[in-house]
Amino acid sequence: MTTMSQLKFDVTMSLDGYVAGPNNARDNPLGDNAERLHEWIFGLSSWRAAQGLEGGDRNRDAELVEEHLTNPGAVIMGRGMFDGNDGPWGDEKWNGHWGDEPPYHRPVFVLTHHAREPLTLGDTTFTFVTDGVESALEQARAAAGDRDVALGGGADVAQQYLRAGLLDEIRLHLSPRLLGGGRRLFEHLGDPLPELEIIEAIESGLVTHIRYRVVR
Amino acid sequence: MTTMSQLKFDVTMSLDGYVAGPNNARDNPLGDNAERLHEWIFGLSSWRAAQGLEGGDRNRDAELVEEHLTNPGAVIMGRGMFDGNDGPWGDEKWNGHWGDEPPYHRPVFVLTHHAREPLTLGDTTFTFVTDGVESALEQARAAAGDRDVALGGGADVAQQYLRAGLLDEIRLHLSPRLLGGGRRLFEHLGDPLPELEIIEAIESGLVTHIRYRVVR
Numbered sequence: 001m002t003t004m005s006q007l008k009f010d011v012t013m014s015l016d017g018y019v020a021g022p023n024n025a026r027d028n029p030l031g032d033n034a035e036r037l038h039e040w041i042f043g044l045s046s047w048r049a050a051q052g053l054e055g056g057d058r059n060r061d062a063e064l065v066e067e068h069l070t071n072p073g074a075v076i077m078g079r080g081m082f083d084g085n086d087g088p089w090g091d092e093k094w095n096g097h098w099g100d101e102p103p104y105h106r107p108v109f110v111l112t113h114h115a116r117e118p119l120t121l122g123d124t125t126f127t128f129v130t131d132g133v134e135s136a137l138e139q140a141r142a143a144a145g146d147r148d149v150a151l152g153g154g155a156d157v158a159q160q161y162l163r164a165g166l167l168d169e170i171r172l173h174l175s176p177r178l179l180g181g182g183r184r185l186f187e188h189l190g191d192p193l194p195e196l197e198i199i200e201a202i203e204s205g206l207v208t209h210i211r212y213r214v215v216r
Numbered sequence: 217m218t219t220m221s222q223l224k225f226d227v228t229m230s231l232d233g234y235v236a237g238p239n240n241a242r243d244n245p246l247g248d249n250a251e252r253l254h255e256w257i258f259g260l261s262s263w264r265a266a267q268g269l270e271g272g273d274r275n276r277d278a279e280l281v282e283e284h285l286t287n288p289g290a291v292i293m294g295r296g297m298f299d300g301n302d303g304p305w306g307d308e309k310w311n312g313h314w315g316d317e318p319p320y321h322r323p324v325f326v327l328t329h330h331a332r333e334p335l336t337l338g339d340t341t342f343t344f345v346t347d348g349v350e351s352a353l354e355q356a357r358a359a360a361g362d363r364d365v366a367l368g369g370g371a372d373v374a375q376q377y378l379r380a381g382l383l384d385e386i387r388l389h390l391s392p393r394l395l396g397g398g399r400r401l402f403e404h405l406g407d408p409l410p411e412l413e414i415i416e417a418i419e420s421g422l423v424t425h426i427r428y429r430v431v432r
Contacts, residue, residue, distance in 0.1 A: 187232065
C-alpha cells in the first residue's frame with residue numbers, strides 16, 4: 001500500500017494557546033517571550049546538530065525534533081515566517097532569518113502576495129508562491145515526491161490550511177508556559193470547525209507532545 | 217512527613233482553550249457544545265457509578281475520574297457553577313443543578329457576593345462564602361482535614377485562585393475538540409503570570425491528561 005504524502009504541522013504552543021508572542025517583527029520573528037516558549041528545544045542534540053553544534057540531550061524529545069527536521073521532503077511557510085514583514089519586497093530584498101546556510105536543506109515554498117524570483121541559499125531554495133495555499137501545496141508535493149510536506153507556520157498560514165481542509169496532521173508541542181498575549185493558533189478556523197482526533201500523546205518533562213489527525 | 221492539603225483544579229479544556237461553551241445560563245450551565253467537550257467522561261464506569269448507573273468503561277480515564285470524585289475532602293465552586301446566574305437569591309432560591317442528591321457527598325463552599333444560609337441536600341452541604349477566595353479556602357481546608365480540596369470551577373474562580381497564588385495543581389483534561397467560543401481558562405491571570413511545571417502527562421484516546429504544578 002502506498003501512503004500518500006501528508007501535510008503536517010509541527011508547532012509549539014503555550015498553555016494559553018499562543019504560538020508566537022506579541023510584537024513580532026523582522027527583528028523579533030517569534031515575538032516577545034518566544035524563547036520561553038521554545039526553550040524545550042534548544043538543549044536537544046538533534047536541534048543543536050541542525051545549528052552545527054555538538055552535544056546536547058539525546059532523548060525522546062530529540063528524536064521527535066530529528067523526525068521533524070529530516071523526514072519532510074518540502075516545507076511550506078508564510079511570508080510572515082520568512083520575513084516578519086509584509087508588503088512589496090523593495091530594492092534590498094530580505095533573504096530570511098537564517099543567514100547564508102538556512103537549516104532547511106530542501107525546497108521551501110513561501111506564501112506571499114508579492115511575486116519574487118526563487119532564492120537559493122546553500123542547499124535551500126525558497127520559491128515564492130502568489131496563487132494561494134492549494135498551489136503551494138501542489139508545488140510542495142511535487143517537490144517532496146512520496147515524502148511528507150511540513151507546514152512551517154505561522155498561525156495565519158496554518159489557519160488557512162485548516163479552513164481549506166488541506167492539513168492532515170498537527171504535531172502539537174504543548175508548553176506549560178503562559179505568554180499572556182501574541183498569536184493564537186486555534187482561532188479563525190471557519191464554520192463548521194475542523195474535527196480532530198488524537199493519534200498519540202507523548203509525555204516529556206518540559207513539553208507535552210500530542211499528535212492530532214485532522215478528520216475534516 | 218505530613219503533606220499539606222492541596223488545592224487542585226480538575227478541568228476539561230477544548231484544544232482552543234475553552235472550559236465552557238458560549239451562552240451559559242441556569243438552564244445551560246456549561247454553555248453550548250459542552251457535551252462535546254465532556255463526552256470523554258460519560259462512558260466511564262466511575263462517572264456512571266457517581267450518577268447511580270451501572271456498567272461503563274474501566275480504564276485509566278475511569279481511574280482518574282474516580283480519584284477526582286473520591287479523594288477531595290471538600291469542594292470550592294463559584295456561584296456561576298452552582299447557579300449559572302448571578303445577583304440576589306430572590307424568594308425562590310435556586311438549589312443547584314443536581315437535584316435532591318447532589319453527587320458531591322462532602323462539604324461544598326460556594327463563592328458568591330450574596331449571603332445565604334447553608335443548604336443541605338442529601339449528604340452534601342453547600343456553604344455560601346461572601347468574604348473571598350482566601351476565606352473559602354480556609355473553610356474548605358478546615359472541613360477537608362488532611363485531604364485535598366477540589367476547586368470545581370468555573371474559569372473565573374480558577375483565575376481568582378491562580379492570581380492569588382493559592383492554587384497548587386491543575387489537572388487538565390485536554391480535549392481534541394474545538395469549540396470556537398465560550399469561556400477561556402487561561403486568561404486574566406495577572407502580572408507576573410503564574411509559572412507552571414508539568415508533573416505528568418497521561419495518554420488516552422479521547423483526551424490528554426496533563427497534571428501541572430503551579431510553582432508561583
